[in-house]
Amino acid sequence: MIAAARTILRKDLLIEWRTKESVPAMVLFSITVYVLFHFGLDRDSLDGELASGVLWVTLLLAAVIGVSRLFAAEREQGGIDGLLLSPVDRTALFVAKAVALFLFLTAVELVAVPAFGLLLLGPGLGGAFPELLAVLALGNLGVAAVGALVSALAAETRAHELIVPILLLPLLVPVLIACAQATEPLFRQEAGPEDLGRWLGLLTLYDVVFVLLSVAVFDFLLED
Amino acid sequence: MYSKGLAPLAAATAVTITTAFTLVFFYAPNDADQGFIQKIFYVHVPMAIVALGGFVAGGVFAIKHLRSGDSSWDLRSYVAIHLSIILGVGVLATGAIWAKASWGHWWVWDEPVLVSFLVVFLLYCVYYPLRFSIEDPGRQARYSSVFAIAAGAFVPLNFVAVRMAESFTHPRVLSQTGGDLPGDMRLTFLVSLLGMVLLFVTLWKLELTAKHASMQLKKLRNRARVAA
Numbered sequence: 001m002i003a004a005a006r007t008i009l010r011k012d013l014l015i016e017w018r019t020k021e022s023v024p025a026m027v028l029f030s031i032t033v034y035v036l037f038h039f040g041l042d043r044d045s046l047d048g049e050l051a052s053g054v055l056w057v058t059l060l061l062a063a064v065i066g067v068s069r070l071f072a073a074e075r076e077q078g079g080i081d082g083l084l085l086s087p088v089d090r091t092a093l094f095v096a097k098a099v100a101l102f103l104f105l106t107a108v109e110l111v112a113v114p115a116f117g118l119l120l121l122g123p124g125l126g127g128a129f130p131e132l133l134a135v136l137a138l139g140n141l142g143v144a145a146v147g148a149l150v151s152a153l154a155a156e157t158r159a160h161e162l163i164v165p166i167l168l169l170p171l172l173v174p175v176l177i178a179c180a181q182a183t184e185p186l187f188r189q190e191a192g193p194e195d196l197g198r199w200l201g202l203l204t205l206y207d208v209v210f211v212l213l214s215v216a217v218f219d220f221l222l223e224d
Numbered sequence: 225m226y227s228k229g230l231a232p233l234a235a236a237t238a239v240t241i242t243t244a245f246t247l248v249f250f251y252a253p254n255d256a257d258q259g260f261i262q263k264i265f266y267v268h269v270p271m272a273i274v275a276l277g278g279f280v281a282g283g284v285f286a287i288k289h290l291r292s293g294d295s296s297w298d299l300r301s302y303v304a305i306h307l308s309i310i311l312g313v314g315v316l317a318t319g320a321i322w323a324k325a326s327w328g329h330w331w332v333w334d335e336p337v338l339v340s341f342l343v344v345f346l347l348y349c350v351y352y353p354l355r356f357s358i359e360d361p362g363r364q365a366r367y368s369s370v371f372a373i374a375a376g377a378f379v380p381l382n383f384v385a386v387r388m389a390e391s392f393t394h395p396r397v398l399s400q401t402g403g404d405l406p407g408d409m410r411l412t413f414l415v416s417l418l419g420m421v422l423l424f425v426t427l428w429k430l431e432l433t434a435k436h437a438s439m440q441l442k443k444l445r446n447r448a449r450v451a452a
Contacts, residue, residue: 149374153367157357167354167371170347171378174385181389202385213377217370220290223363 001095004088008096013103015073022069023107026062030112033058034119045122052183055116056139059109060172063143066104068164070097070151080155084222094148094218098211102144109136121187128186131196138203139179142210146171149214152221178202226432237426241419244412252412261325266412268318270420271311272341276379278308278424279348283376286369298365301372303431305351307424312345333390340386344379351375 016022037054038044046054074080083093113136117125125132150168154160182199248266255262285301288294319338320330333339354371358364405413 149370153354153370153374156363156367157354158359159353159357163350163354163357167347167350170343170350171374173343174382177385177389198388202388206381206385209377209381210374213374217290217373220366220370223366 001089001092004092005095005099008083008088008093009099012073012096012100016100016104021072022066023104025069026065026104026108027111029065030058030062030108031115031119033061034116038120043120046120046187047122048188049180049184051121051187052180054120055113055183055187056176056180058116059105059112059139060143060169060176062108062112063101063105063147063172064165064168066101066108067147067151067168068154068161070101070148071155075155075160080222090219090222091215093222094152094214097151098144098148098214101147102140105140105143106136109140123187123189128183131186131194132183134196134200135179135182135203138200138207139175141207142175142203143172145207145210145214146175149210149218152218155222174202174206178206226429226436230426230429230433233422233426233429237419237422240415240422244416244419247412247415252409253406258326261322264318264322264325266416268315268322269413270417271318272315272337273417274420274424275308275311275315276341276344277421278304278311278428279344279379280376282308282372286372286376289365289369290373295361295365298369299432299435300428301369302355303428303435305348305372307427307431309345309348309351311424312341312348315341316345336383336387336390339390340383343382343386344375347375347378 034054037058041050041054043050071080074083113132114125147168150164150171154163154167157163178199182196182203185194185196244266248263252263252266254260282301282305285297285304289297289301316338319341323332323335323338324330331338351368351371355364355368358367
């Protein structure tokens with residue numbers, strides 16, 4: 001199973017490396033949304049609640065693009081039939097897709113988070129490390145698990161580009177709550193009380209529930 | 225096959241709901257704090273509890289469908305979620321009216337139960353576009369079931385998250401939402417809740433019967449056309 005997952009993952013990463021489709025689009029989208037927030041809020045620099053809210057809403061909206069493209073190659077080129085005919089465990093497919101999405105999100109954040117620090121954040125990013133890394137990693141894990149499930153659910157529908165955002169975003173509300181609340185004290189002008197532990201706990205609970213749930217139900221998607 | 229016991233159930237529903245309304249208007253006292261408007265509580269809260277229960281039941285039926293592959297469980301799950309969404313509209317409407325009357329605003333973001341309900345409601349609304357954009361019946365049933373299970377697991381998680389977010393700025397205790405009612409109010413509430421549960425089950429069975437009948441009719445028509 002691990003070998004199969006690794007092969008599918010390698011294929012997805014290779015396709016992304018050669019076509020450069022999802023990640024650059026997600027980065028470009030994030031920076032455009034920062035510009036929109038700059039004008040929409042009419043603020044030159046943000047801190048505290050507003051900063052963490054803008055950052056996380058932007059990242060989750062960018063994730064929608066990645067999720068709706070996750071099965072694009074399979075759907076458009078008919079590769080899904082080949083994948084389904086091959087004697088590969090569906091769990092391997094889920095793991096490969098979730099890891100690919102996790103890596104895409106990480107790659108996007110490598111550019112989008114520093115860009116946020118540069119363009120909009122008042123207090124500077126330096127004080128937010130290393131706590132921010134933990135929040136990003138746990139947040140990405142949750143988005144990756146739910147995103148792989150949602151993109152598989154939407155893959156066989158007629159209007160998948162419609163279904164993905166309206167299905168993914170409500171499911172990510174707890175991730176947004178936990179990530180934005182955990183990041184908010186890191187972005188304050190003067191250090192305030194932090195409550196990192198409870199939000200990381202909530203994120204961990206969310207990640208565990210949705211990873212287990214997705215593994216359990218993924219077998220029933222993408223059948224025949 | 226679904227209509228068994230429908231008539232006595234409908235009669236019991238009518239009696240219980242009439243009793244509940246009689247109790248609400250003639251037995252339960254006016255709330256000392258909020259006055260007459262508090263009586264909307266006897267509609268709003270049972271409706272919310274039954275709607276959430278319907279969502280969870282939809283998830284349980286979906287598990288049974290995936291386990292057995294029997295499409296009748298998928299139909300049960302679909303009708304339960306469908307009715308819960310209809311009740312959900314009622315919950316949000318009565319919640320807004322109650323909020324306007326007792327807090328002066330149509331919507332309050334610091335009421336975690338109401339906010340979580342809105343998120344859950346928005347998620348379940350996606351059930352229709354998802355279900356009806358899949359044509360193959362077997363696949364439609366399977367994908368809808370996967371959605372129902374994932375959304376069912378999401379409901380409690382979302383309640384925890386929203387409550388944590390709100391209690392960060394507005395500490396509140398559980399009992400404030402109705403944990404300790406005086407005796408006459410509690411009795412009225414329980415009868416109203418029972419009435420709402422019975423109403424839900426009756427409508428659920430009725431809808432299942434109707435769907436089943438129309439499917440049978442379709443099958444017979446197809447057979448007649450083939451024969452002719």
